[in-house]
Amino acid sequence: MKILRLLPFIGLILAGLSFPVFSAWPAWGKMNVLATTTDLAALARAVGGERVEVTSLTSGLQDVHFVDPKPSLIHQARRADALILVGADLEAGWLPPLLGSARNGKILPGAPGHVDTSKAVKLLDAPGAGVDRSQGDVHPQGNPHHWLDPINAVAAARLIEARFARIDPGGRSYFKGQADDFERTIEKRLPEWQARLAPFKGRRVLTYHRSWDYFALRFGLVVAGELEPKPGIPPSAAHLARLAQKIKDERISILIKEGHYETQSARFLAERTGLRIVELPLSVGGAPGVETYERLMDVLTETLRGAFQGAGR
Ligand SMILES: [Zn+2]
Incomplete structure (x- = not known):
């Protein structure tokens, strides 16, 4: 099974042998960087x-589990x-x-240019954590939605810094200074973001997909369940009937949902239980004005604080 999983990559490595695997960065141009998501960009x-x-x-605004590798993307690649990717099979x-x-x-x-964050x-x-990996689970290598914890974003930025320095050694100190700035910004802002949600610590929420666990862990929320019975499997x-009971039993007031998922199931639960549907951007570019990672965290924490205050329990 492991060998079968590796086969596509072995093919890719063979395909790459006819091309230079690494060459020194020319001094006259900018490094051409491709990211699989807007957050990594x-x-x-x-x-x-x-x-x-x-x-x-x-x-x-897309579900990055499912993307059409169309010719324009191949041309960019x-x-x-x-290439900076989320990894853990998100783009598998x-x-x-x-x-x-x-x-x-x-x-x-x-x-060096394959940067798996x-x-x-x-x-x-x-x-190995005892998670059920039956057929259809789109998170077989663990939960890939790691970028929603700002501490993970810093770790990803440091890996990007190290790889950029290998590809463009002349920029080593510049990249370090930039990554230092990013880390300082996150360190400064994180307590503000956490303070916004601190009054709601321990609140149980539902999510549509298992994409908010890292965020919840960092900000003291508890993900009580998902609308998808398994990641990638529709409700x-x-x-949904089991969830409706759970919402009542556990007094769950909020469902976090990304815009790219259908709304019918969420409405079904909302009508029966009073559950409040909160649509949040999962990524930079997922809502108007969300153009940086910092802004994404601003919007997520602001919107959730408002939702919890409005939900009143
Ligand atoms: Zn996922």
């Missing part, structure tokens, strides 16, 4: 500053000097075929 911009040109493969459905088509050795697994953080629900009538 925001981190890459924060760390890379004026020495990089960053593009995200997705919009911030061909030109990239670095579409990134390997995209990399296979792009045939760019600089961003294949193992190259899941390697920089401690994953929740990691394999069933039986599961």
